[in-house]
Amino acid sequence: MTTCAWCGTSTDAMDGFLHALGHQAFLQTALAAGLLASIGCGVMGTYVVVKRIAFLAGGIAHSVLGGIGAAVYFGLPPLAGALAAAVAAALLIGGIRLQWRAQEDTLISALWAVGMAAGILFIAKTPGYQTDLMSYLFGNILLVPRESLVFMAALDALLLVAVAAFHRQFMAVAFDEEFARLRGVPVAFFYLLLLVLVAVTVVLMIQVVGLILVLALITLPAAVAGHYVNSLGRMMVVATLLGGAVTSGGLALSYGPDLPVGPTIILLAGALYIASAVVSRQLARRRARRAFPAGAGEAGHG
DSSP states (O other): OEEOTTTOOEEOHHHHHHHHHHHOHHHHHHHHHHHHHHHHHHHHHHHHHHHTOHHHHHHHHHHHHHHHHHHHHTTOOHHHHHHHHHHHHHHHHHHHHHHOGGGHHHHHHHHHHHHHHHHHHHHHHSSSOOHHHHHHHHOOGGGOOHHHHHHHHHHHHHHHHHHHHHHHHHHHHHHOHHHHHHTTOOHHHHHHHHHHHHHHHHHHHHHHHHHHHHHHHHHHHHHHHHTTOOOHHHHHHHHHHHHHHHHHHHHHHHHTTTOOHHHHHHHHHHHHHHHHHHHHHHHHHHHHHHHSOTTHHHHHHO
16 A cells, blocks of 8 residues: 555555546646657657667757757747757758768767757756756656647647658658669658658657657657567557557556656666567567478478
């Protein structure tokens, strides 16, 4: 038996969480924010995993702090600064990859570091102590304002519309750029558009888990889904469901012991990925044994 940290009711941890969820508006908002974020990470995370651009997504994510710091310094909404910085970083990183492949890693790492440094300098020079900026860095789903849900829903709608409109082009670019070029697909345009949508997803996620942890939540649910499904569309659906389960589960698990929610969500996602990797490897071995049973080679040779 434990005591509910927010409502004072004596109950076990899960019952306490469900009781608080029914009575506390900020918990309801946090749950909704996690579910909305899972849509973006499920859809765009699938492309990130299939295309193997996690490093590029990380560069975009960490560049966002510069936009957040600049927006607060000039008295603008932090999320507007984050979105502008994310899109600019996506276009710049995409251009670097397309034009300077030999120096890609170095240039993206430099942009990653410069974005973080610029954000910290803006934060340092902003009058007053900006505690909210730290929540963007490390995430605090419990502090997501209800108004942000509309913003997150709008970003989800933008992602879904773009993917529905250009799914075939994105799929061609993700799997085989050379074949896409031969088919007349403007690869550079759709590659940059894909990175811009990843940037939008990063902004969608930063209030839930923060810039430091956002890369894990974009990639891990999609990577787990990739262990069991081959279709890109089904992978998106499974990754979205897993993302929703991980964010909701992390919120519930962190409630009783009063743990930081963002890191709890990521640890849960990491544990799920490790368990899934082990299980999928065992399943692959069993399938291989059934396809090539022991002694089949010798019998065939005889």
